[in-house]
Amino acid sequence: MSRLLYVGQQTADLLADSVDENLERYSSLGFDDLEASGDWRIPLSVHGDLALLNGLNPEKGQEAEVHNSMLVGRALANLTPSLARENRIWIRLSHVEALSFARARWLTGIHQETLAKAVRTHFFASTWTGCRDDHAISRLWWNHHIASKICSDEPEAVLSLILSRADLRANLVERSRVGTRLQLSRAIVSELRDNDALRSSEPQFRKFMKLLNAQGAGQYVEVWSEDKLKAFVSECAVYAWR
Incomplete structure (x- = not known):
């Protein structure tokens, strides 16, 4: 050193x-x-x-x-x-x-x-x-700093996810409204890990993020419970296919 x-x-x-x-x-x-x-x-x-x-x-x-x-x-x-x-x-x-x-x-x-x-x-x-x-x-x-903030135990796994496509990095690193709202970022990453279809579909992911931004505008997600935030993100993922 x-x-x-x-x-x-x-x-x-x-x-x-x-x-x-x-x-x-x-x-x-x-x-x-x-x-x-x-x-x-x-x-x-x-x-x-x-x-x-x-x-x-x-x-x-x-x-x-x-x-x-x-x-x-x-x-x-x-x-x-x-x-x-x-x-x-x-x-x-x-x-x-x-x-x-x-x-x-x-x-x-x-x-x-x-x-x-x-x-x-x-x-x-x-x-x-x-x-x-x-x-x-x-x-x-x-890249590493934000991935570590999202998940300090598995930053490499988070990096593998958010760097798999340019639009994923753009939403989780480049857009400060998401990158600085760590609870929301963590919930998004969790949803993407579990939802192969959403992760692999660029049009649906864009729609998903628009829904998150629209429905989450003005919401104090930082005070939500983990379960409530996860349910909110999962609901937006479902509506992204409609």
Whole structure:
């Protein structure tokens, strides 16, 4: 374990403003010479096991996404949600410790004319949605964080479910109204685990979520009993097929 590092604001701004000039660094050369000086090594009081990041899998697909989310979750287990919104932590990781992974996962096969756009999307996390959904490493941390909140005993099983389709992640991770209402999220995940037909049908799942949002609007589900919430979610699942 070692203390996590982040870059200074001046370096963060310079990198963001110099993407086009640094495309060869992103593609092959790297940033080791720049990292050796300047404000690239500002320490946090938080420790992490960054050696685990060497095991990140750059392949696409659910299996790799689950594996990588679990790995980043373990590597950065001491990171808090407030710190996890700090762009400069993620800039450091995607430009140094996890550069090889980020490059292989997000820049391989990219046409030269769209390379700069891909870099800005996956190597910087300047907005909340970019941090949660797009950055090469931070999106994996948020996957794991939300899965652990939903079920601390089985985060990998939750990840396997919510990462099986893009619309599942969109509703359980990207839409804050659901992601921040943990009791509701837990009930939805429980229903999806038990309901193969709902889980495998994108149109019915969309209808299910619309029903949940419509019927649950203004309801204080946080004070409902587990049985009442489960019955409410199950009823919406039934009506999704009508």
